[in-house]
Amino acid sequence: MDLASFAENFVYLLFKLREEDRSLSERAIEYFWTNMLLRKNSFRENYFDVFEEFALFGKSGIERAVLIEKALKEIISRYPRFRFIEYEGRYVWIFSEGPELLQKTCAYVDSFVDRLAMVDIFKKSGSLYEALLSVSMESDLLEGDSAAPPQVIDSMVELLDVQHEMCIYDPATGFGRILYGIFKNNTLENLEYAGLEADPYRHRIGKIALILLGLNAVNLKQGDPLARPEDGSLLSNSQYDRVIIEPPSSEKLLSFRIKTGYVTRDNLEVSKVPGSQWSYIKHGIECLKPTGKMVSLIETIALEDPVREIVDNDWLEAVIELPVGKGNFLRRETSILLINKSKPDQRRGKVLLVVPESERQIDWFDIRNPIDWPSRLTEQYREWVSRPNRSGIVSIQTIAANGYTLRPRDYAISAGLPGRKEVSYEELINAPMIELKEIGEFITGGNPERVGYDRENGMNSETPLHGDEESGRIYLLERVATDSEGVIDLYRSTRHCRTQLEVAESSTLRKSDIVICVGPGAEGVGILGDILDDETVILSREHVALRVREEYDPLEVLRVLRSDYGRHLIREAKAAIFLSGMGIDALEEMKIPDIVRKK
Numbered sequence: 001m002d003l004a005s006f007a008e009n010f011v012y013l014l015f016k017l018r019e020e021d022r023s024l025s026e027r028a029i030e031y032f033w034t035n036m037l038l039r040k041n042s043f044r045e046n047y048f049d050v051f052e053e054f055a056l057f058g059k060s061g062i063e064r065a066v067l068i069e070k071a072l073k074e075i076i077s078r079y080p081r082f083r084f085i086e087y088e089g090r091y092v093w094i095f096s097e098g099p100e101l102l103q104k105t106c107a108y109v110d111s112f113v114d115r116l117a118m119v120d121i122f123k124k125s126g127s128l129y130e131a132l133l134s135v136s137m138e139s140d141l142l143e144g145d146s147a148a149p150p151q152v153i154d155s156m157v158e159l160l161d162v163q164h165e166m167c168i169y170d171p172a173t174g175f176g177r178i179l180y181g182i183f184k185n186n187t188l189e190n191l192e193y194a195g196l197e198a199d200p201y202r203h204r205i206g207k208i209a210l211i212l213l214g215l216n217a218v219n220l221k222q223g224d225p226l227a228r229p230e231d232g233s234l235l236s237n238s239q240y241d242r243v244i245i246e247p248p249s250s251e252k253l254l255s256f257r258i259k260t261g262y263v264t265r266d267n268l269e270v271s272k273v274p275g276s277q278w279s280y281i282k283h284g285i286e287c288l289k290p291t292g293k294m295v296s297l298i299e300t301i302a303l304e305d306p307v308r309e310i311v312d313n314d315w316l317e318a319v320i321e322l323p324v325g326k327g328n329f330l331r332r333e334t335s336i337l338l339i340n341k342s343k344p345d346q347r348r349g350k351v352l353l354v355v356p357e358s359e360r361q362i363d364w365f366d367i368r369n370p371i372d373w374p375s376r377l378t379e380q381y382r383e384w385v386s387r388p389n390r391s392g393i394v395s396i397q398t399i400a401a402n403g404y405t406l407r408p409r410d411y412a413i414s415a416g417l418p419g420r421k422e423v424s425y426e427e428l429i430n431a432p433m434i435e436l437k438e439i440g441e442f443i444t445g446g447n448p449e450r451v452g453y454d455r456e457n458g459m460n461s462e463t464p465l466h467g468d469e470e471s472g473r474i475y476l477l478e479r480v481a482t483d484s485e486g487v488i489d490l491y492r493s494t495r496h497c498r499t500q501l502e503v504a505e506s507s508t509l510r511k512s513d514i515v516i517c518v519g520p521g522a523e524g525v526g527i528l529g530d531i532l533d534d535e536t537v538i539l540s541r542e543h544v545a546l547r548v549r550e551e552y553d554p555l556e557v558l559r560v561l562r563s564d565y566g567r568h569l570i571r572e573a574k575a576a577i578f579l580s581g582m583g584i585d586a587l588e589e590m591k592i593p594d595i596v597r598k599k
Contacts, residue, residue, distance in 0.1 A: 003124050003127070003128070006112045007128065007131060007132060009108065010032070010105075010108065010109070010112075010132070011132070011135055011136075011139075011141075013028070013101070013104070013105040013108065014028060014029070014105070014136065014141045015139070015141070016101055017099075017101055017102060017105060018139075018141050020099060020101070022141070022142075024098075024099065024101075024102050025136070025141040025142070026141075026142060026201065027094065027098075027102065028102060028105045028106060028109070029132075029136060029141070029142065029205065030201075030204065030205055030208075031091070031094065031106045031109060032109045032113075033205060033208045033209050033212065034068075034072075034085065034208060035068075035109055035110065035113045036113060036116075036121065036125065036208075036212055037208050037211060037212045038051075038056070038068065038071065038072075039057070039113045039114070039116055039121065040118070040121045040125075040212055041075070042056070042057065043118040043121075047075065050071055050074050050075055050078075051071060053074075054067045054070055054071045054074075055067070056068060056071055057113075057114045058114060059110075060107045060110045060111070061095050061103070061107065062092065062095040062096055064095075064110060065091035065092045065094060065095045065096075066091075066092060068087070068091045069087050069088065069089070069090075069091055069092060072085060072087040073087065073088075081218060084203065084204060084207055084222065085204065085208065086204065094106050121212070122214075125209075125212050125213055126180075126184060126213055129180065129209050129212075129213060130150060130177075130180075133175060133177065133209075134149070134150055137175075142175075147174075147177075147246070147330075148177075148178075148246055148297055148330065148334075149325060149330065149364030150177075150181075150364075151364060152297075152322060152330070152336070152364075153177055153178055153181040154181060154185065155336070155375075155377055155378055156178065156181070156244060156295045156297070156336060157178070157181045157182050157185050157186075157244070158185075158378045159295045159318075159336070159338055159378060159381060160182070160242050160244055160293065160295045161242075161293060162182055162186050162191065162242055163241075164189055164190065164191075165189065165190040165191070166191060166192070166240075166241035166242055167191075167192040167193075167194065167240045167241050167242075168182060168191060168192065168193055168194070168240060168241065168242045168243075168244065169193075169194045169195065169238075169240040169242070169243050169244075169284070169287055170193075170194075170195040170196075170243070170244055170245055171195065171196050171225040171243070171245055171280055171283055171284055171287070172196070172197065172198075172225075172245055172246060172247055172248055172280060173195035173196065173197040173202075173203070173206055173220060174197060174199075174202050174206060174246065175202055175205055175206040175209070176195075176206030176207065176209060176210045176215075176220070177206075178244050178245075178246060179193055179195060179210060179215065179220075179244075180209075180210060180213060180215065182244070183210075183213065183214070183215045184213075192216070192219070193215060193216060193217070193219060193220065194219040194220070194238075194240065195219070195220045195221070196220075196221055196222070196223045196224065196225050197220070197221075197222060197223075198222070198223065198224040198227075198248075200222055203220075203221075203222040206220070207220050225280065225283045226279055226280070226283065238287060239287055239288065239289045239292070240287050240288060240289065240292060241289055241291070241292055241293075242292060242293055242294070243284040243285075243287055243288055243292065243293075243294040243295075243296075244294070244295050244296070245280060245281065245284050245294070245295075245296045245297070246296070246297045247277040247280035247281060247296065247297065247298065248277070248280070276302070277298050277299060277302050278298075278302060278306065278307055280296075281294075281296050281298065281307065281337065281339075282307055284296065284339075285307075285309075285310065285315070285339060288339075288341055289341070290341055290342065291341060291342045292341050292342075293338075293339065293340045293341070293342075294337075294338075294339040294340075295336060295337070295338055295339075296336070296337045296339070297334055297335070297336060297337070298334070298335055298336075298337050299332055299333065299334055299335075300321055300332075300333035300334060300335045300407055301332075301333065303319065303335060303337075303405065303406040303407045304405050304406075304407055304410075305404075305405075306404055306405075306406045308404050310339055311351075311396050311399050311400060311404055311406075312396075312400075314343065314348060314349060314396060315339050315340060315341050315343070316337075316338075316339060316351050316396070316399075316406070317338045317339065317340040317343055317347060317351065317352065318336070318337075318338040318351065318352040318353070318354070318381055319335055319336070319337055319338070319351065319352075319353050319354070319406050319407075319408055320335060320336040320338070320352075320353075320354040320377060320381070320408075321333070321334075321335045321354060321355050321356055321407075321408045321409065322334050322335060322336065322356065323356040323357075323358060323360075323361070323362045324361050324362075325361060325362060325363070325364045326361050326362070326363045326364075330364065335407075335408070337406075338381075346384070347384065349395060349396055349397075350393050350394065350395055350396070351393070351394050351395075351396060351399060351406075352380075352381065352384060352391060352392075352393055352394075353391060353392055353393075353394055353406075353408040353411055353413055353429075354377065354380065354390065354391040354408060354413075355390060355391070355408045355409055355413050357376075357390060386425060386426065386429070388425055389413070389564060390413065391408075391413060392411060392412075392413045392425070392426070392429035392430075393426070393429075394411055394429055394430055395430055398411075398429075398430045398431070398432065401432040401433075402432060402433040402591070403433075409565070409568060409569075410433065410591060411429050411433070411593070412428050412429055412431065412560070412563075412565050412592070412593040413429055413565070427595070428593055428595060429593075431593035431594050431595045432593070432594045433591035433592065433593060433594065434591065434592060434593075434594040434596075435588065435589050435590065435591055436546060436587060436588055436589070436590045436591075436592065437588035437589065439546070439548055439549060439552050439557060439592075439596065440546050440547045440548040440549050440552065440557075441546075441547050441549075442544050442545065442546055442547075442584055442587065442588060443507060443509070443513070443539065443544065443545040443546075443547060444539070444541075444544050444583075444584065445477075445507075445538070445539025445540045445541045445542065445543045445544065445545075446507075446539075446540075446541050473496060473534060473535050473536070474496070474497045474535075474536045474537075474538065475490065475494035475495065475496055475497065475535065475536065475537045475538070476494060476495055476497055476537075476538055476539075476540055477490075477493055477494050477509065477515065477537055477538065477539050477540060477543060478493065478494065478495060478540045478542070479492075479493050479517070479522070479524065480493060480515055480516075480517050480524030480525060480526045480543070481493045481524075481526075482524070482526035482527075486525070486526050486527055486558050486559075486562050487526065487527055487528075487529045488515060488526040488527065488528050488529065490528075490529075490531075490537065493526075494537060507538055507539070508536050508537065508538055509528055509531070509537040509538065509539065509545055510528065510531065510547070511528055511529060511530055511531055512527060512528065512548065512554040513527070513528045513545045513546065513547050513548075513554075514526070514527050514528075514545065514546040514547075514548065514554060514557060514558055514561065515527070515528065515539070515543050515544075515545050515546075516543065516544050516545070516546065516561070516570060516587065517542060517543055518542065518543060518544055518573075518574055518577060518584070518587070519541075519542030519543070520574075520578065522542070523567070523570070523571075525558070525561045525562055525566070525567075525570065526558070527554060527555070527558045544584055544587060551597060551598060552596050552597055552598065553596055553597070553598050556595065556596035557592070557596045560592045560593065560595075560596065561592070565592075566592065569590045569591075569592070570587075570590070572586075573586035573587045573590055574586075
């Protein structure tokens, strides 16, 4: 049976098991990796007598399950490093009480594993581990959360810059994918690995696979660095050359609490929150040597309120925002955080910020269209350059002035301001940020109050803006149609109100007011040009207007808001307004670079 055929058939059976219960697919995956490890050990001289005594291979079903458990018990008694494997009753249950499909799946695993020679295990285990684990997480056969795709893991490993005789630590190892990424990409000598994993199932599967693949897993322990595991040897005064981490998200943290028995009150009420992503990152920093380097994933939203110590101590080297993925891989906005306690001299006092090349979601696991983005990312980091609309080198003074936010999009990296040639790109991205409510006041729209409604005339949208009409014309701005410079075309954007309306002076629009569409499903931002003396323009409820204060240039504000960066901010603000059901606070708190003052 060739590898491709087995993988295809095994994944098909896993899908069928998941239809009944995902725990069944997880049980089958654990059975497969445990059998692979046993098969490998059966070839080794120091384990050979165990397998000869129990005549394990060549059998299937309940008889084999009994022998597997006896063999594991014997091996664990001789070699305590395998004590993390749970065996008592687990395999017998499959063939005595488990569903028929689970029994057939595990028997199929037996038939495949028994045909493997030692050379096959060394050649095939790595590709099986990567492919089957990626498929399982992406397809929800295993609890995948928003796991990092293989391409991102490879980029993180490259950014980590591992060298000979280094010690590497991962305080949230999961299934061990990141540590294996380091192991497979480095033929370096004398690397030491250490890690912790809170969830017992992930720890068990990950450690079994990593031992099978040849990694020295003696210092991979079950435990949570924030809860302090019983084995404190990884934590007490331990410092590492490199730390790499995918901190548990809030969803994962809750799952861990439930799975590991931390829930202490009824109805799954969590008595103590185990810690934020920043808590894990702070722990990683504490474990770094003075010359150490750390690469970590972090949900982008968490970058709004970072640990200020990494900026003040000039440890932060880069923040790289990743494209959002489809399915389970990076389904939330995520960034790579790169911390270096010994930054090169030319990078001191500076941070590289990078935004994605595309706003669209991407399929990281599309074999037909492989993603080559990570190679461009690492190349850009090595070159340490600014690229208009995609990356910028920002001073730590600017970061501090902007409230320590580390979100790349909170800076005008993707501004791409047309016509602003007098301001350099470096000046643009290093400009302090300023909230829109400091630049001007907002005017909100609404339904006009009619006075003496005329049934015959009502409101006539066909009345042209310019023509022989009575004075005192009132127009309701219902959309934002602009020319190439962003000036609103009143004829195309308004409709004439033929009925008498009671309009407050404070709610009427003026020349140079900036109008933003906040209605669902529509976008637009523009500035008002000349309005005739006998014309009054009011806003519909789908729009708000920003009246810029005298010391600021409305045209410069408009350019920022019409840029890629500005449109992104407006989309995020609209989403916040829609989800919260509140007022325009999200618009008022939008930050743009403070380059809009009059000269």
